[in-house]
Amino acid sequence: MFQQKLEETVLSSKPSKLNRFFHSEFFYNYRKSPTAVISSIMILSAVLIALFGPMITPQDPYSLAGLNLSDAYKPPAWIEGGEAKFFFGTDQQGRDIMSAIIYGSRVSLYIGFVGVFFAAMTGIVVGLIAGYAGGRLESIIMRIADIQLSFPSMLIALFLMTTFGRSVTNVLIALTLIGWVRYARIVRGETLTVKKKEYIEASKVIGFSNIKIIFQHVLPNVLTSVIVLSTIQVGSFILIEATLSFLGLGVPVIRPTLGMLCSDGFAVLYSGLWWVSFFPGLYIVFIVFGINLFGDFLRDELNPRLK
């Protein structure tokens, strides 16, 4: 009886990948850290709202048929004159702020995640090449990276968007051009240390091709740093996009993001309609705060050198 039970437990803890994850130190620390749990709930809910939000919003803010001018200038529901239907109030065209925020967050999150994806891809490839190849190529690439890093990324973004013109694709290109540097530097640094390890020498001796060595042995070693950096980058990309859109240099008018909603609201701020710009901004803070908190946790966990 006892024997059987023991066998069962041993068998059940056989290392399926998921199981291993749930019993890892990482997962234990995650459960024990309130900030990590709260921040991941924040991120998850923002993503879910963006994905399924349009099914529950009271109004499609961009179909003109749904707008009614008599609903304009409604304050949030808890203030006198507000209606429960428009929880965060309406703007000067009778557009429900909450619906606008949910639709806007879709574009903002999309730009954040996709932008980081492209920046990371570019940066990783460039960094791997620089670190692995070394020599002239490396010094040229790193020199470019240094020069670019000595300029604030906000300024570079402004400049790029000025020349590209507003569109979602252009924002993504600009973010990629800004973001690759940090990835390239980290990946190159890690590649340099990995390159000197014995097992890489061994793979070379066996006669593995360079590409195989890079992808099978070097890349997995740099991934943790990339993950940590990416988390923080998503937040900062969302902020950069919001700022660009606020200045009228980001996404086009037909696809308003959270930043652009703020900018629209700024126009009516002085006439007392604070809620039009306040809530979209607050939602940006909510998303980015969640991401940054989680990034902080990840960095402490995955980067033992910083512990």
Add this chain to the structure above:
Amino acid sequence: MIIVLLVVSFIVFFMTSVIGNPVHTMLPERASQEQVDQVVKMLGLDKPLHVQYLIFLRNALKGDFGRSYTHFQPALKLIFSRFPATLEIVVVAMIMTIVFGITFGVYAGAYPRSRISKGIMGLSIAGISLPSFWVGMVLIFFLSVRLGWFPVSGRGTVGSLLGIRTSLATLDGWRHIILPSITLAGINVATIIRLVRAGMLETMRQDYIKFAKAKGVSSRDVLFKHALKNILIPVVTIFGLQLGELIAFTTITETIYAWPGMGKLLIDAINNLDRPIVSAYLLFVAVLFVVINFVVDILYTMIDPRVDL
């Protein structure tokens, strides 16, 4: 350094010549083809690109970026005339950053386990998550529009202090400058706190700190005399970078507060396709950054005699 500036001038020139044709914004809509040609010729836009670049470079060296298409004044002169206003908020924001950033950062790094430190760190994460334009709007609405403590926008009275014309010389000027500077400093304080704290954590583990403590040096002296000195190098580097960041972010702050600095000039110029101002601004800022980096390098040798240039 010179190579950096050359590269920047090259990029700036080619990118700004793609921006869009300024001729159409300068002429009335029904201008004849002849008039268009005339303007194109006047601006030198009919020459091949590389010739245009060489002309641009030669003029840039003389400080001539052409006349603004909208203000009808030399672009560089416009920038210089707006620069003091920008410098004012940058300096005030920088001082705020130094005072709060270092104090809180040192504290959070020296006593990482205390509750206050955890609070500081939580706030600093919140700080880097705030969009600065939103902070500006919230401050304007609640402190200026609702409570009326501060003016809504603009620069206020400009007085003269030691022969320099600045709004820091008048009380009204100070009332105008507080909100933009807080907005500008906000994010930077958060970043500085985090960096100072990281440096502090590293330093506090060193042997000489333990020795100083064992010797009975008061904890304030340990912190500010022994520990802080040794994290100054990374901190100075960061200040160099942050100064650039502050200048970049003035574009946003100045737009929100209608502050007549060069950041607002840039945004207006971008919206009007005012090419000379955009390129003059970018090269001016590039020169500024090169100078800042140079000063930072010199500061290194002053702080740490081991560093050789």
